[in-house]
Amino acid sequence: MNVIELNQLTKRYGQSRGIEDITFSVKEGEIFGFIGPNGAGKSTTLRTLLSIIYPTSGSASIFGKDVVKYGPEIKKHIGYLPSEVFYYDKMKVKDLLHYSASFYKKDCKKRIRELAERMDLDLNKRIDDLSYGNRKKVGIVQGLLHEPKLIILDEPTGGLDPLMQQTFFELLKEENQKGATILFSSHILSEVQKMCDRVAIIKEGKLITVEKISTLQERNHKKIRIETKVPVDAGLFALDGVTKVESEEGNRISFLYSGDINLIMRRLAEVQLANLWVDEPDLEEIFLHYYEKEDVQGEHVPART
Numbered sequence: 001m002n003v004i005e006l007n008q009l010t011k012r013y014g015q016s017r018g019i020e021d022i023t024f025s026v027k028e029g030e031i032f033g034f035i036g037p038n039g040a041g042k043s044t045t046l047r048t049l050l051s052i053i054y055p056t057s058g059s060a061s062i063f064g065k066d067v068v069k070y071g072p073e074i075k076k077h078i079g080y081l082p083s084e085v086f087y088y089d090k091m092k093v094k095d096l097l098h099y100s101a102s103f104y105k106k107d108c109k110k111r112i113r114e115l116a117e118r119m120d121l122d123l124n125k126r127i128d129d130l131s132y133g134n135r136k137k138v139g140i141v142q143g144l145l146h147e148p149k150l151i152i153l154d155e156p157t158g159g160l161d162p163l164m165q166q167t168f169f170e171l172l173k174e175e176n177q178k179g180a181t182i183l184f185s186s187h188i189l190s191e192v193q194k195m196c197d198r199v200a201i202i203k204e205g206k207l208i209t210v211e212k213i214s215t216l217q218e219r220n221h222k223k224i225r226i227e228t229k230v231p232v233d234a235g236l237f238a239l240d241g242v243t244k245v246e247s248e249e250g251n252r253i254s255f256l257y258s259g260d261i262n263l264i265m266r267r268l269a270e271v272q273l274a275n276l277w278v279d280e281p282d283l284e285e286i287f288l289h290y291y292e293k294e295d296v297q298g299e300h301v302p303a304r305t
C-alpha cells in the first residue's frame with residue numbers, strides 16, 4: 001500500500017517555479033529519501049504534502065486521502081520537522097511540548113520524557129536560552145511525541161552534532177520498525193544512503209529519478225584507484241564505462257568504472273602496478289552528474305549545494 005502518492009504535483013510562486021509535474025509514491029513502512037541541491041524544490045514538495053501551501057495543479061494523497069481536502073485529518077497522524085523551526089521564545093521546552101501534545105487525543109507525557117532523555121534535551125529550559133542544535137531537538141521531539149504513522153523530515157540533521165545525529169537516526173529506525181513510514185529530505189547524500197530504502201532525486205523543480213539505494217550501489221559502479229611504478233598516460237583507461245578519470249603526477253590514477261570487470265582488469269594488467277584499490281563509490285560520486293546543471297552556453301557547471 002502507498003502511504004504517499006504525488007500525481008503531477010505542481011506549485012508555482014507567481015511566475016517563479018517551485019516544483020513541476022512531480023509524480024512518485026512512498027510505500028507503507030519505507031524510509032524514503034528525497035534529495036536535491038538547495039532550491040531544487042524539496043521544501044515546496046513537503047509543504048504542499050502537508051497542505052501548508054496548496055498545489056497550482058496536480059494532486060497528492062496521504063493514507064489514500066487528498067491532502068487539500070483532508071489536510072487537518074491527515075495531519076493528526078503525521079510528525080513533521082520543518083527545516084526551520086520557530087517558537088514562542090519565552091516558553092519553557094516542556095510547556096511548548098505539552099501544548100503541541102494537546103492537539104492529539106493521547107497522553108504523550110511519558111513519550112516526551114523518553115525522547116528528551118534520548119536526545120539529551122533539558123525540558124526545563126526556556127526556548128530562548130537554547131542553542132540552534134537544541135532548538136532542532138525540540139522540533140524532533142515535537143515531531144515524534146505522538147508516535148505518528150508517517151514522519152516527514154525536512155533537512156533534519158542541520159545543527160546536530162555527529163553523536164546526536166546517530167541517536168536521532170537510531171530513533172527513526174526504531175519508529176520505522178514499529179511501523180512508521182518516513183519521508184526524509186536532505187541534500188546530504190551520505191545520510192540518505194545510510195537511512196533510506198529508496199530515493200527520489202529532484203533538480204530545478206523536476207523529478208530526475210526514483211531508485212532503490214541498493215540498485216544504485218549494485219549497478220556495478222566501481223571506484224578504481226591505482227599507483228603505478230612509472231608514470232602512465234591516463235588515456236590508457238579511456239574505455240566505455242570509464243568516467244571521472246583523475247591523474248596525479250601520472251602515477252596515481254583514479255576513475256569510476258561501470259561494465260564488464262574483466263575488460264578493465266585486462267587493461268590494468270598492461271601496466272606495472274605498485275598498488276590497486278577497488279571500492280564501492282558513494283552516492284555522491286554516482287550522482288554528481290545529477291547535481292550539475294547547464295549554463296546558458298550549454299556547458300556543464302556545478303550546481304549550488
Ligand SMILES: Nc1ncnc2c1ncn2[C@@H]1O[C@H](COP(=O)(O)OP(=O)(O)OP(=O)(O)O)[C@@H](O)[C@H]1O
Binds near residue numbers: 013018041043045187
Ligand atoms: N515563498 C516563496 N516565494 C517565492 N518563491 C519561493 C518561495 N519558496 C520557495 N520558492 C522558490 O521555489 C524553489 C524551490 O525552493 P525550495 O525551498 O522548495 O527548495 P529546497 O530544495 O527545499 O531548497 P533548500 O535545500 O535550500 O531548502 C526555489 O527556486 C525557491 O526560490
